[in-house]
Amino acid sequence: MNQSLRFSGQSAIITGGASGLGAAIAARLKKEGADITVFDVPAAAGAVAAPDHFIAVDVADEASVAAGVAEVLQRRGRIDILINCAGITGKTDLKSHLVTVDDFDRVLAINVRGSFLTSKHVLPAMVSRGYGRILHISSIAGKEGNAGMLAYSTSKAAVIGLTKVQGKEYAESGITINALAPAVVATPMVAALPAEQVRYMTDKIPMKRCGTLEEVAAMAAFIVSGEASFTSGFTFDLTGGRAVY
Numbered sequence: 001m002n003q004s005l006r007f008s009g010q011s012a013i014i015t016g017g018a019s020g021l022g023a024a025i026a027a028r029l030k031k032e033g034a035d036i037t038v039f040d041v042p043a044a045a046g047a048v049a050a051p052d053h054f055i056a057v058d059v060a061d062e063a064s065v066a067a068g069v070a071e072v073l074q075r076r077g078r079i080d081i082l083i084n085c086a087g088i089t090g091k092t093d094l095k096s097h098l099v100t101v102d103d104f105d106r107v108l109a110i111n112v113r114g115s116f117l118t119s120k121h122v123l124p125a126m127v128s129r130g131y132g133r134i135l136h137i138s139s140i141a142g143k144e145g146n147a148g149m150l151a152y153s154t155s156k157a158a159v160i161g162l163t164k165v166q167g168k169e170y171a172e173s174g175i176t177i178n179a180l181a182p183a184v185v186a187t188p189m190v191a192a193l194p195a196e197q198v199r200y201m202t203d204k205i206p207m208k209r210c211g212t213l214e215e216v217a218a219m220a221a222f223i224v225s226g227e228a229s230f231t232s233g234f235t236f237d238l239t240g241g242r243a244v245y
């Protein structure tokens, strides 16, 4: 297999692909031959690298997701890969009794409902072709629980649960469904967090540094490649030694 073109002829949807982890993963898959469609909020359109195809999709809204998926199928005829990078932290650095219901609901709607809706709507096309790779971006916060990040940690734990179920449900269909749980990676999302919250998270990393976008993209590309064919329902680690199970 030509390693540099392992996604040749494949069609990939990357939610949240206009920024941070999603943009880095999109660039990596494109370099290796994939046709990329980014689902992101309308304001992000200008940030998407040409010649990626951009569709304004709110991942928390079912009609929006369904229309986006239908457009990809109409244009590309297939969906081989879905990577869910769309996500928000909500307000952080505050204890549970100070979290508002609105903030909690908004974080869960984007991080959890978004992962559910996008996978729900791409799965029929993957099942009918007998091949697919879905990767949900969770977080170490979902495994460990980061103090000050109730809604976010809860949402990322839910993504791990969703992945476990989906991995089993589609295990005999040629489709793998996994999650990735990174620790801190320098992106606009992290830059927007209070410094105290970032210090709390980074101090817990044994390698005493943030992960890089290149490290995220390399692992994500492996997980959604044809080579990664005997792992499903699993949450891959990317934490500089913080998680060891």
Ligand SMILES: NC(=O)c1ccc[n+]([C@@H]2O[C@H](COP(=O)([O-])OP(=O)(O)OC[C@H]3O[C@@H](n4cnc5c(N)ncnc54)[C@H](O)[C@@H]3O)[C@@H](O)[C@H]2O)c1
Residues within 6 Å of the ligand: 015, 016, 017, 018, 019, 020, 021, 022, 039, 040, 041, 044, 057, 058, 059, 060, 084, 085, 086, 087, 088, 110, 137, 138, 139, 140, 181, 182, 183, 184, 185, 186, 187, 188, 189, 190
């Ligand atoms: N950066 C980190 O340290 C880190 C660590 C662990 C997990 N993660 C997860 O990785 C994912 C990407 O994070 P990032 O750091 O690249 O953040 P980011 O803010 O740089 O990118 C997130 C993208 O999601 C998009 N988005 C937000 N709401 C959306 C919606 N309703 N519909 C469609 N798109 C929407 C944003 O416009 C943005 O382009 C998130 O799920 C995040 O929780 C990040």
